[in-house]
Amino acid sequence: MIRVSGLRKTYGDFAAVVDSSFEVETGEIFGVVGPNGAGKTTTLKMLAGLIEPTAGSAEVAGFDAQNAEMRHRLGFLPEESPLYQDMTPTSYLTFFADLYDVPRSVANERIAETLDRLDLEYRDRRIGDMSKGMKRKVAIARSLINDPDVLIYDEPASGLDPLTTNSVLEFTRELRDDDKTVIFSAHNLYHVESVCDRIIIMNEGRIIARGTVEAIREEYGETTYHVFSDIDLPETDPTSDGRHRAVVDSMDAVEGLQDAAAAAGGSVVDIRTHEPSLEELFLDLTGRQMAGPRTAAATAPAGGRDADTAADTAVEPEEPR
Numbered sequence: 001m002i003r004v005s006g007l008r009k010t011y012g013d014f015a016a017v018v019d020s021s022f023e024v025e026t027g028e029i030f031g032v033v034g035p036n037g038a039g040k041t042t043t044l045k046m047l048a049g050l051i052e053p054t055a056g057s058a059e060v061a062g063f064d065a066q067n068a069e070m071r072h073r074l075g076f077l078p079e080e081s082p083l084y085q086d087m088t089p090t091s092y093l094t095f096f097a098d099l100y101d102v103p104r105s106v107a108n109e110r111i112a113e114t115l116d117r118l119d120l121e122y123r124d125r126r127i128g129d130m131s132k133g134m135k136r137k138v139a140i141a142r143s144l145i146n147d148p149d150v151l152i153y154d155e156p157a158s159g160l161d162p163l164t165t166n167s168v169l170e171f172t173r174e175l176r177d178d179d180k181t182v183i184f185s186a187h188n189l190y191h192v193e194s195v196c197d198r199i200i201i202m203n204e205g206r207i208i209a210r211g212t213v214e215a216i217r218e219e220y221g222e223t224t225y226h227v228f229s230d231i232d233l234p235e236t237d238p239t240s241d242g243r244h245r246a247v248v249d250s251m252d253a254v255e256g257l258q259d260a261a262a263a264a265g266g267s268v269v270d271i272r273t274h275e276p277s278l279e280e281l282f283l284d285l286t287g288r289q290m291a292g293p294r295t296a297a298a299t300a301p302a303g304g305r306d307a308d309t310a311a312d313t314a315v316e317p318e319e320p321r
């Protein structure tokens, strides 16, 4: 659905995007991740046909991104989406439906259905009097008004309260079921991990890692094992609950600790694997923290885990030998 080949954008001597190539399949949610200034928005705008590439090509829904026809197949949600404050959601969306020549009966049905799915109740309230979350939902509904094949969402859920964040992320995930293809950029790596099928990580204009978060974790991350014993060993440090903990990076080392504990008359009582979080991988790969956007809210949806909390999984300790 999207084919990007050798894409490059320079401003004078400065290269904002360098030799970027990737493909996105129909129905995929594809994340574009990177620190401030990495070239994410420039990439998204080239895909949306808003910026002309210096070199390379971007094909969206079978059209060159610069081809005006492509825009009929695209819904673009910029990071900041100014809305007409004096209009209501219904009049605003009808106005955009008219711009896309959507027949009025189709538009009415589409608007009602999309606002239902987004759970937006106040359809005849002045947009200027609505909350930030409601306005974001109106902007998301606008991105779908022409029933596009491809959606480009720049920070769709940033700066929203946790409930609205949850609802926007869920809505984005569900677009996959309608065979929509989504390019998704966000600073909150929890948002990225919970929504995207595959991602690219960009740094200083270049793609430095690509794949599923799981594959990137396997390629660049290192699993460590936190081994707890009921006896003090040379490798362990005391914990607040009276146990002793060592952090090692292989199962061989875990077994070595089990043997050492048994030889000293004790045992290993718990082993936990520690998977690096996307945040930790990101820091390793770019050497930089993921800085927040202008309106960042580091919220994880209710029940979700924090972006900077790595996954800890218990492993059954073996019987001491």
Ligand SMILES: Nc1ncnc2c1ncn2[C@@H]1O[C@H](COP(=O)(O)OP(=O)(O)OP(=O)(O)O)[C@@H](O)[C@H]1O
Binding pocket: 011, 014, 015, 016, 034, 035, 036, 037, 038, 039, 040, 041, 042, 043
């Ligand atoms: N019109 C322009 N003229 C000159 N430099 C530009 C222009 N637009 C972007 N840049 C530069 O290109 C680089 C990439 O910008 P871009 O907005 O794509 O980064 P980003 O990854 O989206 O960053 P952020 O996360 O801060 O939004 C930045 O260094 C930016 O200053």
